[in-house]
Amino acid sequence: MSKNIRICLEYDGTRYDGWQKQENTDMTIQGKLEVLLKKMTGENIEIHGSGRTDAGVHAFGQIANFHTSTKMSVDEIMNYMNEYLPKDIAVVNVSEEAPRFHSRLNARKKIYCYRIWNSKVSNVFQHRFLYQLAEELDLEKMREAAEIMTGTHDFKGFCSNKRMKKSSVRTIEKISIEKIENEIQIRFTGDGFLYHMVRILTGTLIEIGMGKRKIETVLEIFEKKDRQLAGYTAPPNGLVLEKVEY
Template structure:
């Protein structure tokens, strides 16, 4: 049995997220699984490095599956990209150790959020940015971001309602860059909770709008209360950039 690792990019605009759903076949995982099953002539269980929400994009989503097929990785790559819709593309395919698992073995992920900060519409990028007309105080956002890095319980920055799993995560860096009206926020960490990046982004935007302050960040973390954090940023500005393994 071979273990195959694939790296995928996709425009999530018209999909219901990454994960296959019982009553919704319009997912990235569902589209990939359907094409792989047809190409390989066998049932395929595709595991992804993590879920992306409806409308979220990926530049480097990682997934893996087991197969008995002897089709080469080169041939499989060509066939997948031939039969997949144009908004899903497989960047690379390789055979990996049998123990490799795209989610369980991931040690670091980077997400990037795009904001267009101008009263002039981002006509050609409107599906990939959050358009905010009011000027944002980017230096204040950077100072607040520094308060949110490190190892913390990020329950206040998640849509998780209840559960026994730990909500402690480590964010190694939050980097905010601005070029004219284009603002990007890059988050790198060992894992992210449900909606965590979008809520962190929304909170930093509220700092930029002077609705919250740098000093509020530690209090929000300590509260473990979702209502204390900011709004959840729209899905379309978020990209999964890459997933790293040891």
């Protein structure tokens, strides 16, 4: 009898080509997991993630699920996976779910955090997880712009996928911007995010914080839905998927 297994993952995305498996590379999170699951169960297993993190993006609480006929317990699955996974991927929790549970389709809320190291001096031990930016940022202006970004909007202008045919309307519940010593953390809570959306929102907020663009341009991007009007795509290494809620 098939079981529906849910796992919670952490990974350092530095050396990976993103979550989604691809034909031209074996360096994806999904690819690594599926190779291991076949070795573990003898079955061809497709694993579903809550979202497709980009190349170089990290996860602290990625959720995924897969169906298997294995007789292994959830503890045995967790122990096996952690024994054979690369050291930059870890399974922190395993549970059995109802047959219809789907990690992406059932997700209600996702929380991403973008971390900026606001200093001229590199953070030697954390640099893989931080975007270093020496310029001083006006956090109050950034917070004002973040308020405009929250709510339900068409985020097409903040998406890199020009050919997207599905709805680009999403709801951002909250954007918080905090500075702890030299680190600025921009935390996005929403029901879902488009391709590069968090990184483009971040780049736009950074440009506002640097005085390179006015707060009002956010409204213009929503109105005209033109990616060219938005800010740059912030580098992937500062971004982490913190939590998925169901």
